[in-house]
Amino acid sequence: MSSQQVSTRIAKLSPSETLAMSQRSSELKAQGVDVINLSVGEPDFFTPDHIKAAARKAIDDNFSFYSPVSGYPDLRKAIVEKLKRDNGLEYTPAQIVVSNGAKQSVCNALLCIVNPGDEVIVPAPYWVSYVEMVKLAEGKNVVVSAGIEQDFKITPVQLEAAITPRTRALILCSPSNPTGSVYSREELRGLAAVLARHPNIIVLADEIYEHINYVGRHESIAQFPEIRDRVVVVNGVSKAYAMTGWRIGFLAAPEWIAKACSKLQGQYTSGPSSISQKAAVAAFAGPQDCVEEMRKAFQRRRDLVVELCGEIPGLKANVPEGAFYLFPECDAYFGKSAEGRKVENAADLAMYLLETAHVATVGGAAFGAPNCIRLSYATSDENLVEAFARLKKALAALH
Ligand code: PMP
Ligand code: GLU
Numbered sequence: 001m002s003s004q005q006v007s008t009r010i011a012k013l014s015p016s017e018t019l020a021m022s023q024r025s026s027e028l029k030a031q032g033v034d035v036i037n038l039s040v041g042e043p044d045f046f047t048p049d050h051i052k053a054a055a056r057k058a059i060d061d062n063f064s065f066y067s068p069v070s071g072y073p074d075l076r077k078a079i080v081e082k083l084k085r086d087n088g089l090e091y092t093p094a095q096i097v098v099s100n101g102a103k104q105s106v107c108n109a110l111l112c113i114v115n116p117g118d119e120v121i122v123p124a125p126y127w128v129s130y131v132e133m134v135k136l137a138e139g140k141n142v143v144v145s146a147g148i149e150q151d152f153k154i155t156p157v158q159l160e161a162a163i164t165p166r167t168r169a170l171i172l173c174s175p176s177n178p179t180g181s182v183y184s185r186e187e188l189r190g191l192a193a194v195l196a197r198h199p200n201i202i203v204l205a206d207e208i209y210e211h212i213n214y215v216g217r218h219e220s221i222a223q224f225p226e227i228r229d230r231v232v233v234v235n236g237v238s239k240a241y242a243m244t245g246w247r248i249g250f251l252a253a254p255e256w257i258a259k260a261c262s263k264l265q266g267q268y269t270s271g272p273s274s275i276s277q278k279a280a281v282a283a284f285a286g287p288q289d290c291v292e293e294m295r296k297a298f299q300r301r302r303d304l305v306v307e308l309c310g311e312i313p314g315l316k317a318n319v320p321e322g323a324f325y326l327f328p329e330c331d332a333y334f335g336k337s338a339e340g341r342k343v344e345n346a347a348d349l350a351m352y353l354l355e356t357a358h359v360a361t362v363g364g365a366a367f368g369a370p371n372c373i374r375l376s377y378a379t380s381d382e383n384l385v386e387a388f389a390r391l392k393k394a395l396a397a398l399h
Helices: 017-030 049-060 073-087 102-113 128-136 156-162 185-196 255-268 274-285 289-310 346-357 381-396
Strands: 096-099 119-124 140-145 167-173 202-206 231-236 249-252 336-338 341-343 373-376
Touching: 017 346, 049 274, 073 096, 073 249, 073 274, 096 102, 096 255, 102 128, 102 167, 102 202, 102 231, 102 249, 102 255, 119 128, 128 140, 140 156, 156 185, 167 185, 249 255, 289 381, 341 346, 346 373, 346 381
Parallel strands: 119 140, 119 167, 167 202, 202 231
Antiparallel strands: 096 249, 231 249, 336 341
């Protein structure tokens, strides 16, 4: 074995495709290329002023010491109140663990419940990191695919068919990254009824796009009493409050899972940034009109991109009901060529679009849907109009 060999655990891990594509786009930009970045999913808005003011005050008030591993009591209280106010869910502060982003919360939960060989059901299309986190936990991904004809949502029959005696968890993301699909209360009820018959399964409900919803009130699978004591709700400030760089997420879980996550975090990262936590208190407990303003902007952009995408014959999209992604099928272009290069798959297509149209997207394979491509529309209307004009031209050149 060479001295420079990383562990098998890390060798088996794929790098984050969303972050990699975004980095490629930044590198091209740094070289002076006018790239429009539709690859990474993050709001283009600035963090609202009252939240920034709370962070400044935290610095002045000397919140510069280690925070409790699970988060400051006032933040956990604000989260408990948020869950009651927005979701009608009752929790105690002891059930809340604050982490460095929702990403860490998902990973904490998986590491705390999955034993080697345990199966985790991951509906596809899925967010890139889920399957990699399951691998880190030495679990086995059981991917259940839902195509565009079922609006990318799995059915209770599919769920039931995927369950075995080794099933330990289900990861459910609604509103979904990468499809923008939103499970209705009735659809969640159907899944909950199946889960109620399998008491060993924990549900990891990733609700980070809760507020970016175009069909009304957010519905959480945690609302069904028959499975309530087995649901871990993950959420945070990144998307709703335009705070991706502040790194604050949380999970709300049965106390035994929260305790385990706190133990893990205590040995691994400690409590997240003290300043960011104080900012997050202002986000959850302060005025909420900024959330609605940003949601409205995203809805306008959703309408715009659905219309613009409809003008490109080779792309077939659903109408996303939440989040800020469009996930069209693009396999009509596979096997075609332009400028001496052949597009064999979605990754080739994303690379072709980056290099010829200077529009950054992400191929669907990393999301478990190799016939699709992801476009994030969390950017200005002008950028979107220009990006789609470029996409239309570059795609029309493929023969
Ligand atoms: N879950 C999903 C579905 C996401 O899209 C993201 C965005 N990165 C996260 C979790 C992680 O969010 P955070 O930035 O709070 O870690
Ligand atoms: N969730 C965003 C995305 O999917 C951010 C990047 C990441 O964390 O993977 O693009």
